[in-house]
Amino acid sequence: MSVRSPLSRRRSAPAALPRPDVLVVDYPRASVGGVATNLILAAVGVAFFAPLIWLLFTSFDAHAGPSLQWPKLTFSNFSALFNSTRLQPFINSLYLAGVSTVVTTVVALFAAYGLSRRHIPLKRTFMLIILFASGLPVNMLLVPVYQLFVRLNWIDSLFYTSLFLAAAALPFAIWLLKNFIDQIPDEFEEAASLEGAGSFQILLRVILPNALPGVAVTAMVTFIAGWGAFIVPLVLNSNPTSTPGSVAIYEFLRINGVVNYGQLASYSLLFAIPVVVLYLIASRWIAGAFTFSGGVKG
């Protein structure tokens, strides 16, 4: 993980000597086979772009259909959506994603701090269980969770569905945050502790600011998962007033006999915008998040 804080820069000592590849713009060897490379890449890019441009065109098209065509410009597809039946699901999605993100991030930060900084018996085992749990398909839990929700009368409750989404996201969040906190040097806390700061103070004033990129990535991953969650609310929130946007789009597509391409396209587009914007905001923190960092650090 690349941690962009003054701290991490201090830790990687050789930063004072610029690496040679920093002086040259990115990839120097863009010449040999350059034309063919660029052409192939452009062709692949067009193929990937076509479905996206279809979504954009169709959402503004008065004669919208499944084919890609130049739109006859209209805003009626969007304006038709501005009523409570269509917009309430977006508020529900915001609730699901927001609550699960806050719960997961806060709870995972506590656990990650404890696991990183305190002597806890069976820590390694716990981390391995967490790693295993983060790879487990959540679909597997659908039947028992449905049964549990029916028994406790939690069906159609957005709050308890968010809690389940939070629990499902928690193992990965703990794993991610612990790796971030592990990189913060102990000396900072020791200094704060000598000055009489309590554990919560240290977490809030020392760990949190230094682990902010990790917290941002965790929150973003959880939010995107909660916003897009489909099968969980499909099963747990069948009441129209508590369905999120994903289920609403599905029902709009499947339950009416005729597919309304124009309105569905603008609905899907509107539903996609928040996560795309969020990704753009957080992307500067994610650079390097795709390098696999080491194994289990006990």
Place this chain on the structure above:
Amino acid sequence: MAAAEAPIAGGLAALGPRQDRERFKFLSLGWLTPSVALLAVLFAYPIGYAVYLAFTNLELIGPTAQTYQFTGLANLTRLIHDPTFWQSTWLTLIFVVGSGIIAQTVIGMGLALLMRRALRPLRITISIVIVTAWIIPEISAAFVFYAFGTQGGLLGQVLGKTGDDFLSTVPLLIVCIANVWRNAAFSMLVFTAGLRNVPEEIEEAATLEGASYWRRLFTVTLPILRPTIVTNLLLLTLINISDFTLIFVMTQGGPGTSTAILPVYMYIQAFQFNNLGYGSMIALALVLIGALLSVFYVRQLKPEIK
């Protein structure tokens, strides 16, 4: 051994508690309490409950919705003799191995390698497009590809066959295309990061020795990336094996059960045919398949971990 250690242990005890590392304090567990509570109620308990329910006749409605009971191996026997389950397993393997492991690794690696040698503006534009496909909600992508494959959709346009409904004629191929389109970014980002860590000197040395691009790629670059590739295969398997939204929204598992991969078949059995107990058994089978594949990769990775 024990006899030899005893006096030393006694000696250390005489020195008092060891000072060289932090000792266990009961309060430390406080940090873990919220996580453990949440995971216990909504993760660990459901796992155990899922295993139990898989061996019961629980149904969504009807008399056994309330008074279900343990039915021993009845669901397992049913699973083994259920041709749709085996078809579904086969479809899952095609979907995960074909559109997940093979296609996403090859396309992701291809993109990462092409990007390295491409012009900067082109590289940035295409990264944005591919990452957007990955970051938009799955439901939006599923709707787009429903339109893509349906009668008169983009695919028909490109192939000049606007009358064909590809979601009926080649449904598995269409959901596989959709899945590759959606998830290619993940492998691309992983491999781009991996390629950045390949030391340039090694590649340059091979170039000086007269190795062609392809030879360099297959004898130098890819072997260095092996751990990244194998780890990525594991992640691709886990990501693709639990995919539900894309297929369910596009085809609802159909026509018939021709695209009902295991997560979809589980949903259909549990929540459309009301067989909650049997659905839970299908979920167990899915987890077992995922675990077997994971063990296989971890074994492949062992030489690197040491």
